[in-house]
Amino acid sequence: MREKLQQKIERLQAQAQKVETSLHKEKDPYVQKALQEHLSQIKSDIDKTAQRLSMLPPDAVEETAQRAAPTPLTGQQIAALDNLARQVQVAKRRGQAAQATELIRQMQQVAPESPQVLEMMGDEFAERLAWPQAKEYYEKALYYNPKSAGLEKKYANVVLRTSAATAMVEAMRAGENPLLIAKEDVVTTPKMAAAMSFFVPGTGQLLLGDPVAGGIFMGCWVFSWLLAYLMHRFVPDKPFLVIVCAGLAVLVMIIAAGACLSEGKKRNQKPTLMP
CATH class of the missing domain: 1.20.5 (Single alpha-helices involved in coiled-coils or other helix-helix interfaces)
Structure with missing residues (x-):
């Protein structure tokens, strides 16, 4: 040992x-x-x-607990992995996520300790924002393929994401507001934030680390509905005013959701850690 x-x-x-x-x-x-x-x-x-x-004695000869090196792949295994990997890429381009997952599972059955398979399993969990599981697979892949720069960056990205998620949990336990986070520590997606902002404008901006914009959208939305209620209460003979105020609230919902998607496009234009 x-x-x-x-x-x-x-x-x-x-x-x-x-x-x-x-x-x-x-x-x-x-x-x-x-x-x-x-x-x-x-x-x-x-x-x-x-x-x-x-802590080991000088003459320690205990059986090693380290993971053994993976068995060299046969030509048949390599061909099968290459074929399945191409099918995975095609399935993902077509948006067939379930089929892609099943193909990756087949790759895992062919060569469970292959760095290529371990990396693809990590990618699969990372796409689902399951950072701890992705970190585990990337770590195993790096063990067998430590010279891969792309894999190294993926692992670093997952470590950062895991740290961000842990920081949010610790903030909630400490009684702090986990939504007031820095933009680089965001662990949600723009599409998810847009969906939330469409129902409650401003929440998506908070999750994306922009509390100022979130507060503005939420304030405008609440004010629009409050104005609609006041018009209905005190000017019942002019229903079009209620419709206008309600329409303004809906417009705020649409703009808030669109702002989240726009933020997502801006971030996609920046260099990512995923090669």
Whole structure:
């Protein structure tokens, strides 16, 4: 086991050095933050492994608990994985999410420890915003393929997302408002925010980390319905005024939802961590 632990420390140190190099070259603050989270995780793993190594007796010959290297794939397995991977891409382009998931499961049956399959499983969970599960699969994939820069960035992104979700939970436990968060810590999607803003204008903006716009939309919406009620109450002989005020409230709902979608388009134009 001593030799295995030493090899793991060397591998983690090499990985940490590579991440540090990427961190120094990266100019995007969002990516820098994600890489910093990843680097901290690697250093933590190094410390834990070194601690385990120090606790071993000099002549320790215990069976290693480390994950064995994956069995080399046969030509038939490689061909099957390539074929299934192409089918997955076609299914996703056609919007057939259920079929894509089933194909990935078939890939998992062919080669459960393949880095390609593990990465695709991580992608599948990441698309569903299941960050802890995605992190687990990306971590396994990195274990077998530590030189993949794209996989490394995916893992860093998931670590950042997991940290953001944890921060929201801790904020709620501390009695703070978890909706007043920074835009880079957002864990929802623009489409989901747009749907919420369509029913209650402003809530989508709050979830996207823009409390000022959220408060404005919500205030205008409430004021429109209040004005409609007052018109109905005090000017009953002019129903068109009630209709106008109600229409204004609906207009606010539409504008608020559209603003969320517009924000989503702007974010999609920025560099992402997903290659």
